[in-house]
Amino acid sequence: MKQTTSDYQPVFVGERRRRLDEVLARYPTRRGALLPALWLVQDAHGWISDEAMVEVAETLGLTAAYVRGVVTFYTMYHQHPVGRHVIQVCTTSPCNLCGAEGVAEAFLKHTGCGDLGATSPDGRFTVIEVECLGACGFATPVLVDDDFIENVTPEKVPGLLQRYP
Amino acid sequence: MGYPHKPHARETVLLSQYFGDPDARSYAGWVKRGGYQALRQALAMKPAEVIDVVKEAGLRGRGGAGFPAGMKWSFMPKEKSRPHYLCCNADESEPGTFKDREIMRWTPHALIEGCAVALHAIQAEVAYIYIRGEFTEAIRVMQGALDEAYKEGVLGANAMGTGRRLDVWIHRGAGAYICGEETALMNSIEGKRGNPRIRPPFPAQVGVFGMPTTVNNVETITTVPHILNRGAAWYKGLSLSNPKSAGTKLFSICGHVARPGNYEVTMGFPLRELLYDVAGLRPGRTLKAVQPGGSSVPLITREEAETCLLDYEGCVAVGTQLGSGGMIVYDDSADMVYQIMRLARFYAHESCAQCTQCREGTGWTVRILERILSGKGEMQDLDLLLDLGEQMTGKTICVLSDSCAAPVVSGIKKFRNEFEAYITGARKPALALA
Numbered sequence: 076m077k078q079t080t081s082d083y084q085p086v087f088v089g090e091r092r093r094r095l096d097e098v099l100a101r102y103p104t105r106r107g108a109l110l111p112a113l114w115l116v117q118d119a120h121g122w123i124s125d126e127a128m129v130e131v132a133e134t135l136g137l138t139a140a141y142v143r144g145v146v147t148f149y150t151m152y153h154q155h156p157v158g159r160h161v162i163q164v165c166t167t168s169p170c171n172l173c174g175a176e177g178v179a180e181a182f183l184k185h186t187g188c189g190d191l192g193a194t195s196p197d198g199r200f201t202v203i204e205v206e207c208l209g210a211c212g213f214a215t216p217v218l219v220d221d222d223f224i225e226n227v228t229p230e231k232v233p234g235l236l237q238r239y240p
Numbered sequence: 241m242g243y244p245h246k247p248h249a250r251e252t253v254l255l256s257q258y259f260g261d262p263d264a265r266s267y268a269g270w271v272k273r274g275g276y277q278a279l280r281q282a283l284a285m286k287p288a289e290v291i292d293v294v295k296e297a298g299l300r301g302r303g304g305a306g307f308p309a310g311m312k313w314s315f316m317p318k319e320k321s322r323p324h325y326l327c328c329n330a331d332e333s334e335p336g337t338f339k340d341r342e343i344m345r346w347t348p349h350a351l352i353e354g355c356a357v358a359l360h361a362i363q364a365e366v367a368y369i370y371i372r373g374e375f376t377e378a379i380r381v382m383q384g385a386l387d388e389a390y391k392e393g394v395l396g397a398n399a400m401g402t403g404r405r406l407d408v409w410i411h412r413g414a415g416a417y418i419c420g421e422e423t424a425l426m427n428s429i430e431g432k433r434g435n436p437r438i439r440p441p442f443p444a445q446v447g448v449f450g451m452p453t454t455v456n457n458v459e460t461i462t463t464v465p466h467i468l469n470r471g472a473a474w475y476k477g478l479s480l481s482n483p484k485s486a487g488t489k490l491f492s493i494c495g496h497v498a499r500p501g502n503y504e505v506t507m508g509f510p511l512r513e514l515l516y517d518v519a520g521l522r523p524g525r526t527l528k529a530v531q532p533g534g535s536s537v538p539l540i541t542r543e544e545a546e547t548c549l550l551d552y553e554g555c556v557a558v559g560t561q562l563g564s565g566g567m568i569v570y571d572d573s574a575d576m577v578y579q580i581m582r583l584a585r586f587y588a589h590e591s592c593a594q595c596t597q598c599r600e601g602t603g604w605t606v607r608i609l610e611r612i613l614s615g616k617g618e619m620q621d622l623d624l625l626l627d628l629g630e631q632m633t634g635k636t637i638c639v640l641s642d643s644c645a646a647p648v649v650s651g652i653k654k655f656r657n658e659f660e661a662y663i664t665g666a667r668k669p670a671l672a673l674a
Binding site: 101102103104106107108109110111113114135144145148149150151152163166167168169171172173205206207208209210211212213214218221222223225226 | 241242323332333334335336337338341366372373374375376377407409411412413414415416417428429430431432433434449492493494495496500501502535566568570574579582583585586589590592
């Protein structure tokens, strides 16, 4: 795994270091803080790079390989850079019955992403199909960054995208 | 659906009474609605007495398994020689289920109060509420309520003025259905991959961080203060069917219905009435199939659904399970083969890949279903899927594999003609395979 390079901006300094220390106090082991630490990394950088995994590993007393093993298990941790806004559309059965695939298509069309998982050429959006967002009564639910949006239909997609420059 | 969401006259609202009422979210609003009285009462009782009340009430786990909650609590060591932990399972990821999300969004203090009561009962100091990472709004609301609870002295070093420490922390998941399985959930809290553990040892002996642990679902925990407030006998009396299934249950109704949403009814409520009279089918449509307990339970036909009583035993009587109460409704417009393939894809995506039957079986199931949907299936594929389903059931560390097989096997048995239509070419392919 890559070692930390000189232009790498450390995550756990200042306010974020303070927040990590707060989190560490909640768990009897340093490893317990791994998922929260990875969230702090993603909040800061937008994704979790090899260098960030090294920093997390050194901070929590783990190996970088171990951290990578955990990062790759959880689908919400991005292992590569993503668009400025990440759009997650639920297409699992209950939403599928209510037309979710049409909503996903509308997002692909209006963002210019082309394919699921790809980022639009202007770097603005990444559209992902997600398995069950746990809001099946609000079909189709969509997660744009941290905004949980309910009852999305293909017609609402263009207006919704305008809120995310 | 949306809010305000007025309860239907046939509902018995206990947990959902304040859904859609933003004033109930604050500490002051919750106290005004009678909140934290049950906690005060519980803290004045011995832990064993609290457990006895919950046992007497007949409360069973609402996450899916239906295990008696009081009995689960009583498995915790009586003598406290090591730290005990409570894990509240708010990983709600079972397709069809969205009840815990609403409990957390609208009545966060109800969950905090329930956690504090449970902490006392199992002699623990620390509770982790494991909330799935996608529930951004629920996490924000819960965090706000926890901050208030610490400020008001409900939680912290001197909880409710008792001199006892009670801590409740949120642990945010990061996108893994399997972390709703209790041992995977504990691994995830420990900072590990969410792989389920082999049992025994059971969590009450070796749980999170190796310590005695109880894992309860959000709905189960939130019910406990109501039992303390109104008594075990009252709660046990809430049943329209049999004494083994007591209380109210939240049903998340979704899919092909006119009014999707959470509906809370007394155990034993007829599925037929909940579906036809309360949630309603879409105009001009007829019912084809239902999964009453989330995507992991066997599909039942219209005829079976119309005789089903909604409790643990009533669902088993028609060949399915009450599960989490996430009711997925399929009307006559549904393509069962396509939807079953989508469910199988879900499980293939979510398999943690520890066990061969699950890792290979879920993927293989998807490929066969896709082949059938693309018009390239053969009749023997149906027997192959049934055989595969058998090999995937009861043979793995957790039940994710079984959960994938349940809708596939029941779907082929009950809607075989739809599969055959794709195989014979009577129906046009729904997928183009590369």
